[in-house]
Amino acid sequence: xTTTSPFALPWLRETIFSEPTAEEPKKIxxxxxxxxxxxxxxxxxxxxxxxxxxxxxxxxxxxxxDSLSVLGxxxxxxxxxxxxxxxxxxxxNSVCWAQRPxxxxxxxxxxxxxxxxxxxxxxxxxELNTTFYGHGAEINDLITHPLFPWIIASAxxxxxxxxxxxxxxxxxxxxxxxxxxxxxxxxxxxxxxFHQDGRYLLSGGLxxxxxxxxxxxxxxxxxxxxxxxxxxxxxxxxxxxxxxxERPRRLETGIIHYPHxxxxxxxxxxxxxxxxxxxxxxxxxxxxxxxxxxSITNFNSSHPPPPAHTAPKTHTFQFTRSAFYTQxxxxxxxxFTRHLEFDTPLAESFYLRFSLLRPSSTTNPATHPILAFxxxxxxxxxxxxxxxxxxxxxxxxxxTHSNTKTVTSTSKDGFLHPPSRKKRxxxxxxxxxxxxxxxxxxxxxxxxxxxxxSSIIPSSPAPVSVSxxxxxxADPPHTTTTTTTTSLSSxxxxxxxxxxxxxxxxxxxxxxxxxxxxxWMTARQVAWSPATGSAEEGGGEGGGEGGGGEGGGxAGQYCVVAGESSTKGLICVLCREP
Numbered sequence: 001x002t003t004t005s006p007f008a009l010p011w012l013r014e015t016i017f018s019e020p021t022a023e024e025p026k027k028i029x030x031x032x033x034x035x036x037x038x039x040x041x042x043x044x045x046x047x048x049x050x051x052x053x054x055x056x057x058x059x060x061x062x063x064x065x066d067s068l069s070v071l072g073x074x075x076x077x078x079x080x081x082x083x084x085x086x087x088x089x090x091x092x093n094s095v096c097w098a099q100r101p102x103x104x105x106x107x108x109x110x111x112x113x114x115x116x117x118x119x120x121x122x123x124x125x126x127e128l129n130t131t132f133y134g135h136g137a138e139i140n141d142l143i144t145h146p147l148f149p150w151i152i153a154s155a156x157x158x159x160x161x162x163x164x165x166x167x168x169x170x171x172x173x174x175x176x177x178x179x180x181x182x183x184x185x186x187x188x189x190x191x192x193x194f195h196q197d198g199r200y201l202l203s204g205g206l207x208x209x210x211x212x213x214x215x216x217x218x219x220x221x222x223x224x225x226x227x228x229x230x231x232x233x234x235x236x237x238x239x240x241x242x243x244x245x246e247r248p249r250r251l252e253t254g255i256i257h258y259p260h261x262x263x264x265x266x267x268x269x270x271x272x273x274x275x276x277x278x279x280x281x282x283x284x285x286x287x288x289x290x291x292x293x294x295s296i297t298n299f300n301s302s303h304p305p306p307p308a309h310t311a312p313k314t315h316t317f318q319f320t321r322s323a324f325y326t327q328x329x330x331x332x333x334x335x336f337t338r339h340l341e342f343d344t345p346l347a348e349s350f351y352l353r354f355s356l357l358r359p360s361s362t363t364n365p366a367t368h369p370i371l372a373f374x375x376x377x378x379x380x381x382x383x384x385x386x387x388x389x390x391x392x393x394x395x396x397x398x399x400t401h402s403n404t405k406t407v408t409s410t411s412k413d414g415f416l417h418p419p420s421r422k423k424r425x426x427x428x429x430x431x432x433x434x435x436x437x438x439x440x441x442x443x444x445x446x447x448x449x450x451x452x453x454s455s456i457i458p459s460s461p462a463p464v465s466v467s468x469x470x471x472x473x474a475d476p477p478h479t480t481t482t483t484t485t486t487s488l489s490s491x492x493x494x495x496x497x498x499x500x501x502x503x504x505x506x507x508x509x510x511x512x513x514x515x516x517x518x519x520w521m522t523a524r525q526v527a528w529s530p531a532t533g534s535a536e537e538g539g540g541e542g543g544g545e546g547g548g549g550e551g552g553g554x555a556g557q558y559c560v561v562a563g564e565s566s567t568k569g570l571i572c573v574l575c576r577e578p
Contacts, residue, residue: 007024018569286350374523378516
């Protein structure tokens with residue numbers, strides 16, 4: 001299996017363009033996601049969407065001369081109304097992968113945009129499988145459940161989130177749940193993200209609010225539904241350990257009115273990206289030029305989820321509401337705690353998304369969690385969260401490039417700067433394209449924004465101690481134990497100053513920065529490749545995790561950035577392979 005140092009960070013491999021046409025004078029790629037369900041030995045494959053187009057590409061780099069392979073381009077030729085015509089460049093702005101257990105060989109691509117419809121495509125042929133209706137405004141985000149690949153979630157401008165099932169026996173009413181229904185977000189929702197255990201979901205939107213929703217146990221969807229079961233009858237096929245009150249009826253849509261945590265106090269502008277990092281939360285808002293790492297007091301995913309009736313109601317205004325901790329006096333703990341801020345300059349626009357490469361505690365524990373973000377000027381930023389905890393760079397040298405900078409305790413900035421190799425080309429138009437036609441600045445609340453420099457970097461979805469992580473990562477594969485021990489002693493003093501994590505309000509500069517040469521790019525989405533052969537989606541927001549089988553790639557081998565450059569759609573492929 002291909003391996004690399006956990007300290008390795010990406011370098012630019014290739015840049016490709018989608019040229020505008022007379023029918024589409026402006027191209028923008030809004031979203032990109034890697035396929036997490038590929039078998040071992042298959043090169044990582046990703047899908048990118050924008051305008052009317054859905055591109056499927058494969059990172060099939062066997063040697064230095066190879067280029068990205070474009071497997072297909074599917075065109076959405078649904079007729080446009082007057083409103084849609086005025087925003088043609090964002091007809092499709094969200095995408096995710098899905099898979100039915102009855103047909104694991106068929107990988108499904110779910111696309112959505114300003115029409116408010118979700119179209120389910122066959123990932124191989126582009127054939128329209130089905131269309132989901134329900135949202136009353138544009139859809140701004142699509143994600144896949146981390147445990148059940150036949151369940152997806154959509155965030156919409158109609159102030160709600162919907163949970164959908166792709167199983168055939170839910171075809172008559174595929175919407176399992178509606179989150180919100182006017183009782184949480186008061187403006188459009190821009191982003192959502194599942195927790196790794198599938199029982200919690202984050203959302204953020206135009207109202208500056210971040211919500212944490214508690215979901216019912218959706219494992220009952222594994223069971224086939226009796227064909228003629230009345231709506232109000234007890235279904236014996238339901239798992240006995242799932243409380244009756246938590247089971248949405250098979251033919252009815254459940255409604256969750258209130259989230260168990262809400263806050264306006266973390267950000268002061270549109271919240272356009274949120275994600276879990278273990279039980280910690282990463283979030284970003286436009287024009288703030290930072291990504292915030294924070295936690296909810298007393299939130300612990302290993303504990304039983306709180307009952308629905310404990311969700312705080314909205315009868316009085318509060319900046320922050322929480323069902324996980326109740327404040328009774330001014331001396332109580334804050335409802336949430338800021339830990340770190342990451343510096344993201346020139347990120348004034350909204351709808352710019354970061355992505356987190358997540359390690360897996362079972363199949364790929366040595367992988368470092370790496371936060372990636374790209375701005376509106378062609379700048380790519382990377383933070384290795386393990387380095388912040390360990391306080392050193394390890395002097396990593398790219399094994400196949402003698403001119404790679406070696407980082408030691410005496411380096412000028414303490415950061416790793418691998419060389420940038422790149423190709424630039426135009427995406428070729430496939431000889432046969434498949435048309436898919438539809439068949440039919442606020443003040444903080446007292447006691448809520450205090451922070452500490454405590455240990456905050458888990459190496460897996462479950463929190464781990466600093467000492468346990470240090471012992472597992474302090475001896476990288478390309479150094480001896482003696483050398484590492486010596487270098488750490490001198491490096492920690494220098495790099496602890498560089499990696500200042502004691503002040504939660506001082507943004508941390510990126511460990512690694514790449515500037516796209518001679519190109520002005522506004523990046524919209526970043527995605528990490530999962531390990532080839534892994535069935536985990538690493539957050540559904542572009543993160544990869546897990547370990548590959550024989551001949552497979554490792555988690556985070558590739559990083560893809562999608563966006564726009566003037567009137568062109570732009571995709572940049574970055575690589576961490578040796």
